[in-house]
Amino acid sequence: MHIDIISVVPELLDSPLSHSILQRAQDKGLLTVRVHDLRPYGLGKHHSTDDYQFGGGAGMVMRCEPLAALIDELREQRNYDEIIYLTPDGERLTQRRANRLSLQTDLLMICGHYKGIDERIREEYVTLEISIGDYVLSGGELAAAVLVDSIGRLLPGVIGDETSALTDTFQDDLLAPPVYTRPAEWRGREVPAILRSGNTGAIEEWRHQRAEERTRARRPDLLSDTDPVAD
Numbered sequence: 001m002h003i004d005i006i007s008v009v010p011e012l013l014d015s016p017l018s019h020s021i022l023q024r025a026q027d028k029g030l031l032t033v034r035v036h037d038l039r040p041y042g043l044g045k046h047h048s049t050d051d052y053q054f055g056g057g058a059g060m061v062m063r064c065e066p067l068a069a070l071i072d073e074l075r076e077q078r079n080y081d082e083i084i085y086l087t088p089d090g091e092r093l094t095q096r097r098a099n100r101l102s103l104q105t106d107l108l109m110i111c112g113h114y115k116g117i118d119e120r121i122r123e124e125y126v127t128l129e130i131s132i133g134d135y136v137l138s139g140g141e142l143a144a145a146v147l148v149d150s151i152g153r154l155l156p157g158v159i160g161d162e163t164s165a166l167t168d169t170f171q172d173d174l175l176a177p178p179v180y181t182r183p184a185e186w187r188g189r190e191v192p193a194i195l196r197s198g199n200t201g202a203i204e205e206w207r208h209q210r211a212e213e214r215t216r217a218r219r220p221d222l223l224s225d226t227d228p229v230a231d
């Protein structure tokens with residue numbers, strides 16, 4: 001998979017993309033991520049990428065021309081499956097959405113700043129608008145990092161134990177069951193005996209029950225039978 005990201009603060013993406021699982025995915029050649037600085041495409045001697053909004057009101061808006069110039073340049077090199085704009089008024093990111101995006105090969109992500117990007121860029125280029133939650137971030141970069149992480153870890157071969165991502169919370173619309181490691185007893189609290197029984201069938205059954213219990217208590221809204229990949 002290849003992901004291009006457009007940003008006016010590319011440094012914000014340095015750390016999230018260069019550690020842990022995302023770094024491993026890139027080292028293994030399973031994922032390439034390129035962050036493109038919008039600033040050189042800005043207008044005038046100050047390379048301006050934003051301007052006052054028509055109609056008045058506080059907050060600047062990212063201009064069409066710099067974004068269009070960079071998007072056009074990138075589109076000459078790649079045929080994107082989706083051009084994604086990170087925005088709080090987009091569709092909520094879910095595991096189902098991440099699963100589906102992980103099946104694509106070329107993604108372009110646009111990070112907005114200030115009041116966002118000129119509506120005409122959304123109309124002209126954007127095929128998918130994604131929000132990572134009902135709160136406003138100062139820019140789309142951290143949201144893009146979240147989106148890239150949620151997709152990158154699903155690419156086949158990225159996570160060592162292939163089944164690991166499949167047992168994540170949300171993968172079957174259930175929260176994950178409790179997990180334990182050594183020691184078997186800590187401050188008088190014992191690891192449930194069944195997990196130490198070696199009986200894999202019983203363990204699986206126990207985990208499923210705990211996952212259901214936890215989901216019913218904390219997120220009853222998840223208990224609907226929907227396909228984790230389909231819409």
Ligand code: ADE
Pocket residue numbers: 086087088130131132133134135136137138139140143
């Ligand atoms: N940009 C600013 N806030 C955001 C959010 N909640 N999700 C995605 N992009 C954003």
